[in-house]
Amino acid sequence: MSTLLSAPVAPLLDRLFAHADATEPATTPSVADYWNGLSREERAQLVRSRADYAEFYGRMKDVPLAVSRETGTLLYMLARIGGATSIVEFGTSFGLSTLCLAAALSDNGGGRLITSEFEPSKVARARTHLTEGGLAHLVEFREGDALDTLASDLPEHVDLLLLDGAKALYPDILDLIEPRLRQGAVIVADNADFCPAYLERVRAVGGGYLSVPFGSEVEVSLRLG
Numbered sequence: 001m002s003t004l005l006s007a008p009v010a011p012l013l014d015r016l017f018a019h020a021d022a023t024e025p026a027t028t029p030s031v032a033d034y035w036n037g038l039s040r041e042e043r044a045q046l047v048r049s050r051a052d053y054a055e056f057y058g059r060m061k062d063v064p065l066a067v068s069r070e071t072g073t074l075l076y077m078l079a080r081i082g083g084a085t086s087i088v089e090f091g092t093s094f095g096l097s098t099l100c101l102a103a104a105l106s107d108n109g110g111g112r113l114i115t116s117e118f119e120p121s122k123v124a125r126a127r128t129h130l131t132e133g134g135l136a137h138l139v140e141f142r143e144g145d146a147l148d149t150l151a152s153d154l155p156e157h158v159d160l161l162l163l164d165g166a167k168a169l170y171p172d173i174l175d176l177i178e179p180r181l182r183q184g185a186v187i188v189a190d191n192a193d194f195c196p197a198y199l200e201r202v203r204a205v206g207g208g209y210l211s212v213p214f215g216s217e218v219e220v221s222l223r224l225g
């Protein structure tokens with residue numbers, strides 16, 4: 001039986017995904033006025049912004065902004081297919097994707113998941129959720145800006161990288177992790193459409209990756225060599 005599909009992880013994810021689906025910026029008291037005062041273009045610009053990401057995500061501290069349930073399942077599947085034992089995640093938030101990836105590590109026989117988040121209250125929530133799921137022993141939480149926290153002390157090799165933090169930083173985070181990506185490693189980048197430079201890089205012929213959009217949410221890339 002899969003850890004993803006059995007207690008305590010399955011009912012925990014049911015609860016957390018239901019909460020995430022019901023918790024939009026537009027209806028979350030701490031951020032609703034700010035969010036509802038922005039035009040559609042201003043919102044898109046903020047999500048893309050390199051200058052304002054710290055302020056933007058700081059305001060989103062009460063909003064899970066989680067991957068979809070389908071992406072969570074895809075993450076679990078990709079980590080299982082590749083037999084991943086070493087995973088890096090950019091953007092922990094409340095830890096929903098972290099739970100899916102840690103469940104895969106557990107079913108692969110163990111390993112290490114390094115996850116990065118700069119909002120302290122989100123790190124605390126994610127830690128609670130991973131403890132509730134019985135998977136905290138597999139996860140190393142790195143609190144602070146991932147540009148700093150993922151710049152050193154990385155594992156020898158990385159089997160899977162999830163990019164789900166500030167979109168403008170995807171190329172920078174890839175720069176940090178790329179030397180550790182093993183041949184055959186997988187990168188999943190959520191909402192990568194907001195970072196054209198990232199897509200250009202992983203889709204470039206001869207650039208070292210095979211890359212396709214998968215569904216409407218993620219770009220899935222295979223490290224070739």
Ligand SMILES: C[S@@+](CC[C@H](N)C(=O)[O-])C[C@H]1O[C@@H](n2cnc3c(N)ncnc32)[C@H](O)[C@@H]1O
Nearest residue numbers: 057066067091093096097117118145146165166
């Ligand atoms: C889309 S959410 C992540 C959702 C999470 N992967 C999940 O599925 O549950 C993005 C998170 O990345 C964090 N973040 C954004 N830029 C960051 C950075 N430079 N360093 C660390 N965390 C960052 C934000 O605070 C936010 O919580």
